[in-house]
Amino acid sequence: MVERKPILAITMGDAAGVGPEIIMKALKDQEIYTSCCPFVIGDAKMLERADKIVQTNLKVNRIKKVEDARFSYGTVDCLDLDLLPPDLPIGQVSAEAGKAAFKYLEKAIELAKEQIIHGICTAPLNKEALHKGGHHYPGHTEILAELTNTKDYAMMLSAPNLKVIHVTTHVGLIDAVKQITPERVYTVIKLAHETLQKAGYKQPRIAVCGINPHAGENGLFGYREEEEKVIPGVEKAQQEGISVFGPLPADTLFFRAIRGDFDVVVAMYHDQGHGPIKVLGLEAGVNITVGLPIIRTSVDHGTAFDIAGKGIADELSLKEAIRQAIELAPRSTNHD
DSSP, rough: OOOOEEEEEOOOOOOOTTTHHHHHTTTTTTHHHHEEEEEEEOHHHHHHHHHHTTTOEEEEESSGGGGGOOOOEEEEEEEEEEOTTOOOOOOOOOOHHHHHHHHHHHHHHHHTTTTSSSHHHHOOOOHHHHHHHOOOSSSSSHHHHHTTOOOEEEEEEETTTTEEESSOOSHHHHHHHHOOOOOHHHHHHHHHHHHHHTTTTTOOOOOEEEESGGGGTTTTTSSSSSIIIIIIHHHHHHTTTOOEEEEOOOHHHHHHHHTSSSSEEESSSSSHHHHHHHOOOTTTTTTEEEESSOEEEHHHHOTTTTTTTTTOOHHHHHHHHHHHHHHHHHHHOOOO
């Protein structure tokens, strides 16, 4: 049986940001076309505008259905939803762009449910623009979870030598601590275990961060949150044969993980996990939503309105997100 190249939908994100530019830059890499069949869901005119900015000299091919895509290097296939005005201001929050970004993602999920595509790779959206456009979600992850009716999911960040999965994400610190429960800790450990096993790790080594400094140090710091919220979840996973350790002090744990002691770190809240990844380089990080019935990867940076339109945005994170989507994607669809 000949293995087919996966078909990947790249959603354009917020067209007022760097999304169109990094997409055109990434698809200038011929190697991407040797390992997958990429196409963009967005507005073709925004990609054409971006092409003039970054000077990739790629042809944008407007399509109305995936079957019409050429998947040929030198041509960027765009499932053109035609939602935005050609003079959309660059680098500014826009309700129009926020609403369109939601529609691009919604279309990608529709195609994934129909098994026409193998995976979704998302360019960044802007939360303020998303809200102004009438869609009140914290970000991509929550949209994907709701539109796919997924209850148990988590955000995993991946960079060279470090993977981090989060128990809580886009909530304030006080609320994050309230949301941490033994059940949630166990669920995230299990999601990490299953995700890495699918990626080829026979027995992933999982390390769990504490909530407090020094992981509470036996009640010296905090109010015994580790004992009440974290340890029962860890022990349940251990009883199922999962190779999980902790809770461990976060200030040394990430060093140990980068050194190679662990395959993935379970972070308790947003900045605990995001900080170490971003120290390794904004261009290297990839956001993976685990637990969904759909493969979804994303850049680990925002819309970068401050540099949008200047042609200097780095496409390396998007290229890495595409690469990881290829590795995780199944190989059969209704389009085959």
